[in-house]
Amino acid sequence: MTQRSDEQLMLDFANADAKAFEILYARHKDPVYRYYLRHVSNPATCQELFQDLWMKIIKSKDNYQIKASFKTWLYTLAHHRLVDWYRRNNLKTNAFADNEQSEQAFIEWNPENELQTKRLSKHLKKAIGKLPFEQREVFLLHQEAALSFPQIAEMMQLGLEKIKSRYRYALQKLRISLESVR
């Protein structure tokens, strides 16, 4: 039996198929949760945003139309919800304004060394939290949602090159932060 696409599952859910939603939720719940967790760092706030997002999806199932991929639509809603939260809490989306580039670009990382991996991962997550909002957004959409750069550009209604540069800057900053750990 072939797997139903996200779009088909959403249409089935709109036709009162609760099972379709379960499959859809199982596919996307973890990346979406991590997307919020990386942005807000606070698990309670993350859970609140995560729940609000899925409730919105449930309510808007009758109005769903296949204009873009389900994943793009899902993360667009997630992005809007996050921006709203930022605005309500009077937080600036650009936490880091400096575009300082590091010349050091070498990390000796052995994947089989679990202890080292855990340690690096912990520092990386902290470093992601310190990234500017736009760079963190592009990095998470690319790494968590597995969206391509054109998809991210379409979603954020920005140019492709701008998205690519933001991603490039994000990696540079993460590298610098990891250099300090090493």
Add this chain to the structure above:
Amino acid sequence: MSTNKTIENVYQAGKNEKPPSSIDDFILAQAQESCEISSHKKQSTLKKSKKPRWFLPLSTAAIVVLSFSIILTMQHENKVDFSQTEMIQRSTETNESGFLLQKEQTNKKANSRADTNPTPMEEEAPSKPAAMIIDRMVNNRAEAPQNAQQKQFNKPLTEPVFQANSEKQKAEAIGTIADNTNAIELRRNKKPLKLVRKSPKKKEKLADQETALTPEAEATDTSQQEADIQQLILLIKQGDNRKAMELITLLKIKYPDYDFSPYID
């Protein structure tokens, strides 16, 4: 470039966070509930859609058209008139008492103006059907005097012509009515009473009939008789016996009951 890959790999290796199961249960329960609500809605819409779409507008239009037609019909009937139905009722009443009414009117006319012809309305009233009478009445509505006459004509005969206490009185009354009607008919025909030279028997019969039928004719006969006798006396006084005898023979035929013997002596 390899550094970037290293960073991505480190991130992918470290992403193991998951939402709590309580949130999962809550969201799935909400999804289930929304599905149930939407299925209920669909069922209700299916039940509603069993009736054809055109049912409601068509029935509404039919009600509107029917009500308008009823109102128009009622208005038209009001124009044709309430009075018409009243006239129908009156005409039926007059038809019931038709014969007596006719007699009453003919008696009145005979007493008031014997020579004038009756109006067509008066003549036809008892015999014509009610609808024709109503039509004529509606046409002549503008004429006020005639309308008044119609009212008099249409007025049901409530007062009795006479009060008969016994059989004898009834018979007398019927006799007088019959005599009156005969007299009126004779006057209408405008034929004066004439003595025609016919055979004596026929003359006698005719005289009997005339005298029997008409009291007025009888009165005229007595005056004629007196005139004839005066003429006879004048002839006797003049001494013209031959002419007197001829007149006596004629008068004997004319008035067989009269005693002419004193004049012959």
